[in-house]
Amino acid sequence: MHELSIACELVRVAEQAARAERAYKVTAVFLRLGxxxxxxxxxxxxAWDLATEGSLLAGSQLVVEPVALAARCETCERIVQPESPPILRCPHCGNYTPELLAGRELQLRALDIERAPVDAATAPASTPR
Ligand SMILES: [Zn+2]
Structure with missing residues:
Protein backbone atom coordinates (compact mmCIF):
# COMPACT_ATOMS: atom_id res chain seq x y z
CA MET A 1 0.00 0.00 0.00
CA HIS A 2 1.29 3.35 -1.19
CA GLU A 3 0.04 5.22 1.89
CA LEU A 4 1.89 2.93 4.29
CA SER A 5 5.28 3.86 2.84
CA ILE A 6 4.30 7.52 2.99
CA ALA A 7 3.23 7.09 6.61
CA CYS A 8 6.56 5.40 7.41
CA GLU A 9 8.47 8.27 5.81
CA LEU A 10 6.43 10.82 7.80
CA VAL A 11 7.17 8.88 10.98
CA ARG A 12 10.89 8.88 10.18
CA VAL A 13 10.98 12.65 9.59
CA ALA A 14 8.77 13.42 12.60
CA GLU A 15 10.83 11.20 14.88
CA GLN A 16 14.01 12.94 13.79
CA ALA A 17 12.46 16.35 14.53
CA ALA A 18 11.11 15.11 17.87
CA ARG A 19 14.51 13.78 18.94
CA ALA A 20 16.10 17.10 18.07
CA GLU A 21 13.62 18.65 20.53
CA ARG A 22 14.54 16.05 23.17
CA ALA A 23 11.05 14.61 23.05
CA TYR A 24 10.42 11.15 24.43
CA LYS A 25 6.93 10.95 23.00
CA VAL A 26 4.94 12.46 20.16
CA THR A 27 1.23 12.73 20.92
CA ALA A 28 -0.05 14.34 17.72
CA VAL A 29 1.17 15.03 14.21
CA PHE A 30 -0.34 17.80 12.10
CA LEU A 31 -0.19 17.23 8.39
CA ARG A 32 -1.21 19.51 5.54
CA LEU A 33 -2.63 17.39 2.77
CA GLY A 34 -3.49 18.84 -0.62
CA ALA A 47 -1.79 2.99 8.01
CA TRP A 48 -0.83 5.33 10.84
CA ASP A 49 -1.03 2.88 13.76
CA LEU A 50 1.07 0.35 11.92
CA ALA A 51 3.63 2.91 10.77
CA THR A 52 4.06 4.43 14.22
CA GLU A 53 4.39 1.14 16.06
CA GLY A 54 7.57 0.98 18.12
CA SER A 55 8.49 4.61 17.40
CA LEU A 56 8.28 7.81 19.42
CA LEU A 57 4.98 8.34 17.63
CA ALA A 58 3.33 5.17 18.90
CA GLY A 59 -0.24 5.93 19.93
CA SER A 60 -0.09 9.42 18.45
CA GLN A 61 -2.95 11.08 16.64
CA LEU A 62 -2.62 12.02 12.98
CA VAL A 63 -4.40 15.30 12.38
CA VAL A 64 -4.95 15.89 8.68
CA GLU A 65 -5.55 19.46 7.58
CA PRO A 66 -6.95 19.39 4.06
CA VAL A 67 -5.63 21.97 1.60
CA ALA A 68 -8.03 23.01 -1.15
CA LEU A 69 -6.94 23.48 -4.73
CA ALA A 70 -5.97 26.94 -5.86
CA ALA A 71 -4.78 27.95 -9.28
CA ARG A 72 -4.18 31.15 -11.19
CA CYS A 73 -6.36 31.63 -14.23
CA GLU A 74 -4.48 33.63 -16.83
CA THR A 75 -7.69 34.51 -18.62
CA CYS A 76 -9.54 35.86 -15.59
CA GLU A 77 -6.28 37.02 -13.99
CA ARG A 78 -7.34 35.84 -10.59
CA ILE A 79 -6.94 32.96 -8.16
CA VAL A 80 -9.61 30.36 -8.66
CA GLN A 81 -10.51 26.98 -7.26
CA PRO A 82 -10.32 24.62 -10.25
CA GLU A 83 -13.02 22.06 -10.72
CA SER A 84 -12.93 18.36 -11.55
CA PRO A 85 -9.29 17.39 -11.01
CA PRO A 86 -7.06 16.11 -12.49
CA ILE A 87 -8.17 18.24 -15.44
CA LEU A 88 -7.93 21.68 -13.95
CA ARG A 89 -10.33 24.21 -15.40
CA CYS A 90 -11.29 27.64 -14.22
CA PRO A 91 -14.86 27.56 -12.83
CA HIS A 92 -15.50 31.02 -14.31
CA CYS A 93 -14.27 30.88 -17.90
CA GLY A 94 -13.64 27.15 -18.37
CA ASN A 95 -10.05 27.59 -19.54
CA TYR A 96 -7.25 25.37 -18.32
CA THR A 97 -5.42 26.48 -15.21
CA PRO A 98 -2.12 24.61 -15.29
CA GLU A 99 -0.50 26.92 -12.77
CA LEU A 100 -1.43 25.24 -9.49
CA LEU A 101 -0.67 27.36 -6.43
CA ALA A 102 -1.94 25.00 -3.77
CA GLY A 103 -3.26 21.48 -3.56
CA ARG A 104 -0.18 19.28 -3.86
CA GLU A 105 0.92 19.69 -0.24
CA LEU A 106 2.08 16.76 1.79
CA GLN A 107 3.66 18.69 4.57
CA LEU A 108 4.43 18.00 8.18
CA ARG A 109 3.25 21.19 9.84
CA ALA A 110 3.62 20.61 13.59
CA LEU A 111 4.13 18.04 16.29
CA ASP A 112 2.74 17.81 19.79
CA ILE A 113 5.50 16.36 21.90
CA GLU A 114 6.25 15.45 25.46
CA ARG A 115 9.71 16.52 26.40
CA ALA A 116 12.02 15.21 29.04
CA PRO A 117 12.22 17.71 31.89
CA VAL A 118 15.06 20.19 31.62
CA ASP A 119 17.85 19.94 34.20
CA ALA A 120 15.96 19.97 37.52
CA ALA A 121 18.43 22.38 39.14
CA THR A 122 17.83 25.12 36.59
CA ALA A 123 14.17 24.52 35.76
CA PRO A 124 11.60 26.77 37.42
CA ALA A 125 9.20 25.11 39.86
CA SER A 126 6.26 25.71 37.56
CA THR A 127 6.52 26.30 33.86
CA PRO A 128 4.12 28.92 32.58
CA ARG A 129 2.28 27.86 29.47
ZN1 LIG B 1 -10.85 31.90 -15.79
Missing part, protein backbone atom coordinates in the same frame (compact mmCIF):
# COMPACT_ATOMS: atom_id res chain seq x y z
CA UNK A 35 -6.45 17.60 -2.62
CA UNK A 36 -4.04 16.63 -5.41
CA UNK A 37 -1.22 15.24 -3.27
CA UNK A 38 -2.04 11.77 -4.53
CA UNK A 39 -2.62 10.43 -1.05
CA UNK A 40 -5.89 8.99 0.18
CA UNK A 41 -6.53 10.45 3.59
CA UNK A 42 -8.45 7.46 4.91
CA UNK A 43 -5.70 5.06 3.84
CA UNK A 44 -3.05 7.21 5.46
CA UNK A 45 -5.00 7.32 8.72
CA UNK A 46 -5.53 3.59 8.46
Missing amino acids: ALAGVVRESLEF
Whole structure:
Protein backbone atom coordinates (compact mmCIF):
# COMPACT_ATOMS: atom_id res chain seq x y z
CA MET A 1 0.00 0.00 0.00
CA HIS A 2 1.29 3.35 -1.19
CA GLU A 3 0.04 5.22 1.89
CA LEU A 4 1.89 2.93 4.29
CA SER A 5 5.28 3.86 2.84
CA ILE A 6 4.30 7.52 2.99
CA ALA A 7 3.23 7.09 6.61
CA CYS A 8 6.56 5.40 7.41
CA GLU A 9 8.47 8.27 5.81
CA LEU A 10 6.43 10.82 7.80
CA VAL A 11 7.17 8.88 10.98
CA ARG A 12 10.89 8.88 10.18
CA VAL A 13 10.98 12.65 9.59
CA ALA A 14 8.77 13.42 12.60
CA GLU A 15 10.83 11.20 14.88
CA GLN A 16 14.01 12.94 13.79
CA ALA A 17 12.46 16.35 14.53
CA ALA A 18 11.11 15.11 17.87
CA ARG A 19 14.51 13.78 18.94
CA ALA A 20 16.10 17.10 18.07
CA GLU A 21 13.62 18.65 20.53
CA ARG A 22 14.54 16.05 23.17
CA ALA A 23 11.05 14.61 23.05
CA TYR A 24 10.42 11.15 24.43
CA LYS A 25 6.93 10.95 23.00
CA VAL A 26 4.94 12.46 20.16
CA THR A 27 1.23 12.73 20.92
CA ALA A 28 -0.05 14.34 17.72
CA VAL A 29 1.17 15.03 14.21
CA PHE A 30 -0.34 17.80 12.10
CA LEU A 31 -0.19 17.23 8.39
CA ARG A 32 -1.21 19.51 5.54
CA LEU A 33 -2.63 17.39 2.77
CA GLY A 34 -3.49 18.84 -0.62
CA ALA A 35 -6.45 17.60 -2.62
CA LEU A 36 -4.04 16.63 -5.41
CA ALA A 37 -1.22 15.24 -3.27
CA GLY A 38 -2.04 11.77 -4.53
CA VAL A 39 -2.62 10.43 -1.05
CA VAL A 40 -5.89 8.99 0.18
CA ARG A 41 -6.53 10.45 3.59
CA GLU A 42 -8.45 7.46 4.91
CA SER A 43 -5.70 5.06 3.84
CA LEU A 44 -3.05 7.21 5.46
CA GLU A 45 -5.00 7.32 8.72
CA PHE A 46 -5.53 3.59 8.46
CA ALA A 47 -1.79 2.99 8.01
CA TRP A 48 -0.83 5.33 10.84
CA ASP A 49 -1.03 2.88 13.76
CA LEU A 50 1.07 0.35 11.92
CA ALA A 51 3.63 2.91 10.77
CA THR A 52 4.06 4.43 14.22
CA GLU A 53 4.39 1.14 16.06
CA GLY A 54 7.57 0.98 18.12
CA SER A 55 8.49 4.61 17.40
CA LEU A 56 8.28 7.81 19.42
CA LEU A 57 4.98 8.34 17.63
CA ALA A 58 3.33 5.17 18.90
CA GLY A 59 -0.24 5.93 19.93
CA SER A 60 -0.09 9.42 18.45
CA GLN A 61 -2.95 11.08 16.64
CA LEU A 62 -2.62 12.02 12.98
CA VAL A 63 -4.40 15.30 12.38
CA VAL A 64 -4.95 15.89 8.68
CA GLU A 65 -5.55 19.46 7.58
CA PRO A 66 -6.95 19.39 4.06
CA VAL A 67 -5.63 21.97 1.60
CA ALA A 68 -8.03 23.01 -1.15
CA LEU A 69 -6.94 23.48 -4.73
CA ALA A 70 -5.97 26.94 -5.86
CA ALA A 71 -4.78 27.95 -9.28
CA ARG A 72 -4.18 31.15 -11.19
CA CYS A 73 -6.36 31.63 -14.23
CA GLU A 74 -4.48 33.63 -16.83
CA THR A 75 -7.69 34.51 -18.62
CA CYS A 76 -9.54 35.86 -15.59
CA GLU A 77 -6.28 37.02 -13.99
CA ARG A 78 -7.34 35.84 -10.59
CA ILE A 79 -6.94 32.96 -8.16
CA VAL A 80 -9.61 30.36 -8.66
CA GLN A 81 -10.51 26.98 -7.26
CA PRO A 82 -10.32 24.62 -10.25
CA GLU A 83 -13.02 22.06 -10.72
CA SER A 84 -12.93 18.36 -11.55
CA PRO A 85 -9.29 17.39 -11.01
CA PRO A 86 -7.06 16.11 -12.49
CA ILE A 87 -8.17 18.24 -15.44
CA LEU A 88 -7.93 21.68 -13.95
CA ARG A 89 -10.33 24.21 -15.40
CA CYS A 90 -11.29 27.64 -14.22
CA PRO A 91 -14.86 27.56 -12.83
CA HIS A 92 -15.50 31.02 -14.31
CA CYS A 93 -14.27 30.88 -17.90
CA GLY A 94 -13.64 27.15 -18.37
CA ASN A 95 -10.05 27.59 -19.54
CA TYR A 96 -7.25 25.37 -18.32
CA THR A 97 -5.42 26.48 -15.21
CA PRO A 98 -2.12 24.61 -15.29
CA GLU A 99 -0.50 26.92 -12.77
CA LEU A 100 -1.43 25.24 -9.49
CA LEU A 101 -0.67 27.36 -6.43
CA ALA A 102 -1.94 25.00 -3.77
CA GLY A 103 -3.26 21.48 -3.56
CA ARG A 104 -0.18 19.28 -3.86
CA GLU A 105 0.92 19.69 -0.24
CA LEU A 106 2.08 16.76 1.79
CA GLN A 107 3.66 18.69 4.57
CA LEU A 108 4.43 18.00 8.18
CA ARG A 109 3.25 21.19 9.84
CA ALA A 110 3.62 20.61 13.59
CA LEU A 111 4.13 18.04 16.29
CA ASP A 112 2.74 17.81 19.79
CA ILE A 113 5.50 16.36 21.90
CA GLU A 114 6.25 15.45 25.46
CA ARG A 115 9.71 16.52 26.40
CA ALA A 116 12.02 15.21 29.04
CA PRO A 117 12.22 17.71 31.89
CA VAL A 118 15.06 20.19 31.62
CA ASP A 119 17.85 19.94 34.20
CA ALA A 120 15.96 19.97 37.52
CA ALA A 121 18.43 22.38 39.14
CA THR A 122 17.83 25.12 36.59
CA ALA A 123 14.17 24.52 35.76
CA PRO A 124 11.60 26.77 37.42
CA ALA A 125 9.20 25.11 39.86
CA SER A 126 6.26 25.71 37.56
CA THR A 127 6.52 26.30 33.86
CA PRO A 128 4.12 28.92 32.58
CA ARG A 129 2.28 27.86 29.47
ZN1 LIG B 1 -10.85 31.90 -15.79
